[in-house]
Amino acid sequence: MKRSLLFVAILLAPLSALPAATPAPRPNILLILADDLGYADLGPHGCKDIPTPNIDRIAARGVRFTDAYANGSFCTPTRAALLSGRYQHRSGMEDLSNVSGPLPKAVRTLPDRLRAAGYTTGMVGKWHLGDQAGFTPVDRGFDEFFGFTGGGHFYLPKANARGEYTAPLLRNREPLNEQRYLTDAFGEEAAAFVGRQRDATKPFFLYLAFNAVHTPLEATEKYLQRFPEITEPRRRTYAAMLSAMDDAVGRVLAQLEQTGKLTNTLVFFTNDNGGPTTRNAVNGSRNTPLRGSKCETFEGGIRVPLFVQWPGVLAAGTVYREPVISFDLSATIAAAAGADADGFEGVDLVPFVTGKKSGAPHDVLFWRNRTRSNNYAARAGDWKFVHSTEGSEQPGPQQKPGRDLLFNLAADLGEQTDLAAQHPEKLTALKQRYDAWSAAVDADCRKLGREPMPAAPARAPAPSAPKPGKAR
The missing domain is CATH 3.40.720.10 (Alkaline Phosphatase, subunit A)
Known part of the structure; x- marks a missing residue:
């Protein structure tokens, strides 16, 4: 009888009284x-x-x-x-x-x-x-x-x-x-x-x-x-x-x-x-x-x-x-x-x-590089707004001037087809989100006592001379 009562007591014991599972070691x-x-x-x-x-x-x-x-x-x-x-x-x-x-x-x-x-x-x-x-x-x-x-x-x-x-x-x-x-x-x-x-x-x-x-x-x-x-x-x-x-x-x-x-x-x-x-x-x-x-x-x-x-x-x-x-x-x-x-x-x-969480980790991502250029971008879903100078094949630091471009990366990973004219509303929306983000990070920078890097002035395209023996 005593053994039976002991068995029942163990079964009814609160879970909190049982030893805790050993947590997985941190990696x-x-x-x-x-x-x-x-x-x-x-x-x-x-x-x-x-x-x-x-x-x-x-x-x-x-x-x-x-x-x-x-x-x-x-x-x-x-x-x-x-x-x-x-x-x-x-x-x-x-x-x-x-x-x-x-x-x-x-x-x-x-x-x-x-x-x-x-x-x-x-x-x-x-x-x-x-x-x-x-x-x-x-x-x-x-x-x-x-x-x-x-x-x-x-x-x-x-x-x-x-x-x-x-x-x-x-x-x-x-x-x-x-x-x-x-x-x-x-x-x-x-x-x-x-x-x-x-x-x-x-x-x-x-x-x-x-x-x-x-x-x-x-x-x-x-x-x-x-x-x-x-x-x-x-x-x-x-x-x-x-x-x-x-x-x-x-x-x-x-x-x-x-x-x-x-x-x-x-x-x-x-x-x-x-x-x-x-x-x-x-x-x-x-x-x-x-x-x-x-x-x-x-x-x-x-x-x-x-x-x-x-x-x-x-x-x-x-x-x-x-x-x-x-x-x-x-x-x-x-x-x-x-x-x-x-x-x-x-x-x-x-x-x-x-798979414990669904959807994308980010609604939008931003980039900005004002060093000697003025390159920036935003990506939301498959749509990407780009304003970037582009390196020249000529020797030296020549750059093609930046301009506003819009790409759908799902269809155009190589960013060859600018869709800004076909989807001006998407371009405007991404630019607005970028501008708001850019102002916000600059405000945080000033809170640390630093002045954000100013936007680089627009640069004219470098003159391109053809390479000897090569037509351009």
């Missing part, structure tokens, strides 16, 4: 950012002449985003959006950091939020958000840093050279006499950071920001020898540099696997802007089938690869087709880590990819 996070990579230069995007098996594997094992965008059309702006989780214009980061100044201290960074949430934070690579004391990576939330703080660097040691691209690499704040090929060094240092977390009880966040494949075009013979069939010198060196970056990515992924961390690591691979195919740091990249280049707000300047892998959460081989943007990665990371995301404008993408 480690690896955010890989390429620099000036061409949209068409990876296997999932159709590249045939440059194998990138390690990068491609991230897409195969996770999600490929077809309509992913960078927040900026060149270096610093996208990095500022990633680290702040907001449109970079709100913090005055519309130009390179040596022009705009460093990311303001009033802006709380993603690594700072993750560290407060209990993460070990590391960065390897290119910073480009301030090199002054108080504004370097170890001042802005990273426990460890290996890399450079400026906008670019030589890949091979240069004797007696001067300038920003020859500045010593840093380990935290200490200058180094680094002799390795730079992309190799970044891969090795990132893998070493992962190795140091083998027995750690805390999760980690690693931001691996390559300067590859940004100019200068430099590669070692080891990588050049992989591409004897590419006869165009610039494309061959670019291919070698991209192959080196893929090896470096593979080295880090292998270390994750060897340490048993891979199955609980959220991995991102993306790019800071479109490939520079015409006027700025041209490197041999290709953006096919997109129109435009780095620094422009045509698709070729802002649409980027985005591959995301999270075993057990994101199904392998998934393709996601709604528009997303760089600062969505910040929000996704914060959500996965359980970190504070107050003030973020990005959206956690996981519920959308897994």
Whole structure:
């Protein structure tokens, strides 16, 4: 009888008295950012002449985003959006950091939020958000840093050279006499950071920001020898540099696997802007089938690869087709880590990819680049308003003047058919939304004590002289 009563008591015990289920461990996070990579230069995007098996594997094992965008059309702006989780214009980061100044201290960074949430934070690579004391990576939330703080660097040691691209690499704040090929060094240092977390009880966040494949075009013979069939010198060196970056990515992924961390690591691979195919740091990249280049707000300047892998959460081989943007990665990371995301404008993408949320993450997305030009754009659904200068094929920084254009990307991904005359109401509506957004971000910028970058004056088209021996 006593046993029966005990059995009944157990059955009737409140659920609150039962032991709670063990929560799933928070993931480690690896955010890989390429620099000036061409949209068409990876296997999932159709590249045939440059194998990138390690990068491609991230897409195969996770999600490929077809309509992913960078927040900026060149270096610093996208990095500022990633680290702040907001449109970079709100913090005055519309130009390179040596022009705009460093990311303001009033802006709380993603690594700072993750560290407060209990993460070990590391960065390897290119910073480009301030090199002054108080504004370097170890001042802005990273426990460890290996890399450079400026906008670019030589890949091979240069004797007696001067300038920003020859500045010593840093380990935290200490200058180094680094002799390795730079992309190799970044891969090795990132893998070493992962190795140091083998027995750690805390999760980690690693931001691996390559300067590859940004100019200068430099590669070692080891990588050049992989591409004897590419006869165009610039494309061959670019291919070698991209192959080196893929090896470096593979080295880090292998270390994750060897340490048993891979199955609980959220991995991102993306790019800071479109490939520079015409006027700025041209490197041999290709953006096919997109129109435009780095620094422009045509698709070729802002649409980027985005591959995301999270075993057990994101199904392998998934393709996601709604528009997303760089600062969505910040929000996704914060959500996965359980970190504070107050003030973020990005959206956690996981519920959308897994089907827990329907619809598009964003109603509208905006771009603005006033640096030396006056390029801007807005996308709502399949409709995109563009006002952008366009690089010339002529040597030097020639530009075709910008004008208002309207495209339907579902039917015209290459932005070849301007529909402004056929749909003036859509053009007007998108321009009005852009103008309201532009005024709002400028107001926020002023609240931080910074004056927004003024619009660049209109430029006349550069005279075009035909190339010798070529008719135009």
